[in-house]
Amino acid sequence: MAGQIDAEDIFRSGDRVAELGLISLTGARELTEKIDAHLVKWAEGSPLYKESYIVESECPRFSSGDGKGLIKSTIRGDDLFFIVDVGNYSCSYNIFGHQNSMSPDDHFQDLKRLIQAASGKAHRITVIMPMLYGSRQHRRNYRESLDCAVALQELQNMGVSNIVTFDAHDPRVQNAVPLMGFDNVSPSYQVLKCLLRSIPDIRLDREHLMVVSPDEGAMSRNMYYASVLGIDLGMFYKRRDYARVVNGRNPIVAHEYLGNSLEGKDVFIADDIISSGESMLEVARELKKRNASRIFAYATYAIFTNGLDEFDRAYEEGLLSGVFGTNLTYRSPELLSREWFHEVDVSKYIAYFIAAINHDMSVSAIIDPHEKIRQLLLKHGYRAQ
Template sequence: MRLFALNGSEELGAAAASALGVKIDPHEERDFEDGEHKTRPLVSVRGKDVYVLLSLAGGGGSSVNDRLCKLLFFLATCRENGAARVTAVVPYLAYARKDRQTKARDPVTTRYVAKLFEAVGTDRIVTLDVHNFAAFQNAFRCESIHLDTRKLFVPIIRTLVGDHPVTVFSPDCGGVKRAQLLKETFEALTGKDIGFGFMEKRRSRGVVSGDIFAGDVTGSDVFIVDDMIGTGGTMLRAALACRERGANAIHAIAAHGVFGKGAKALFDSPAIDRIIVTDSVASAASAKADYPSARLDILPAGSLIGEAVKRLHSHSSISDLLGIEN
């Protein structure tokens, strides 16, 4: 087996390698003055089962598109040089939100990205809490593995709430299934019944609207769950609505802490007591450094990714990591 972690995901790759009990294999990345770049493995991949890890969130001087191209070129290079199997490990998958047409002549970019991975000879793609699970599975024709972070969040939820009543809440209708699954996982692992709620959100030309609020959060510790936090506007909107209805404490949970431009308002707001994300993207650690007073917890996901790679390489069962019942 070969495991590579491209620039931008070195720390996550090292954590996954540690969980696997292996070392990250060396590679080279060169950026040229004209903006082009080159990536290549520095060890032989011929006949090997190759895993290449890179989260496709921009930051640190690299755009999303730069990283996508580097990953695609590296996967193609491994295939070109005789790899027996090539797996892309992409904890944060770019363009996963653009999975359908919402305006006339809209692109369906999720599907186009899938075609790019397949065109370079990718045998399998592994991702973490993608925006729309069904769209992800339908977009890819190669094997698609979707890892679930719910079990990573349950211990910290349990620690934070103590004996308080708990409500899991979706900030929009599109995330209802995600929130329901977290609720069910928490109840199954703790034996404690908890509440559930969601609110309506519609976005058109940058304007957010929707007034429906379902669920009773009065006196409850509320955990608002989403797949990612960008600017944090969606989380903040839901938190303020829960505060108005008597929530005791409010925590924001997401697998991916992208924290783009505008996230300062989220970190500064007293409406949210704590923000909890994984280290799937390097921008989470950057936000922690940029906002040292922010109530931000970053949970490690490397062991989950490492365990998935171990099972895939050994052809072992992976169903319990996927959050899908047998």
């Protein structure tokens, strides 16, 4: 592709900022090892080659629950990348004889502990935090905390130079740290590639497919998919009951649809997170009422806080034909075993970011998502937009 540089060429040039080091937090080990494998492969035969770029570390805890961060080898002068999954609830620690599941707060504290353990000796610190800590508490209504903004300011004060996150709930939260690098990334190319591989008979054209936004907050990401594919876009908006508060939120009264006819068309819905999944299932029901054919849902973070039973039933009844989610946060073994779930691997994309940052290069010089999507569509016989 014209104007783009291969990752292998970057490593062969040897022109890096400093020696590369990856530090994996508890819960992000699987993702870190995949990223490391890509970096090692690209560096083969270059002066920068290492068997692994992972710097061993841990956050042991005392029986009282107190913890500490420990980095097990020298990192003086290194360009460090801390990789953390604040949503991994499968991790646990012992406190007073009981096993306690780690919350996002625990993961964030461990991140700060390991940054402290670096003791200011690193050349530069970048945090890869796909699911941004506190991102669902990103704005203030009345007397409320601003968790995400304060967390970003904490990291900036600790010497973090860059944050790389994916599909932030509200990317405007970066306004809290205007002098710190902040990359909010959408893995749109990886999603479309997985969609074409997993659903080989899908037709990505205006006659057979439509993109629908599940609410006004997700319009920008769905607008992008509709634009690059050259197909129609519809949307739902949530009509809420502002006279009541249920579980901290105004309950949704109805989902109202705006857009062209869905008759006989497949539908692709993209959102940043499937939490309980109630909204996504309600949107799917409304689409079926309008005679949509197959419905494919995508969420960067498919966490299913209420379990999988409702989605199992939706798949069996033909309400949903598939759900796509990334490996940017923890996926339970039960979820990975489901026939209706398709995993989008984003590890190579993150490795590109790390390679670019480590060599002080523009990320777009290595990977242009729009160009990659254009080539993908051409490969499958579609006219690129």
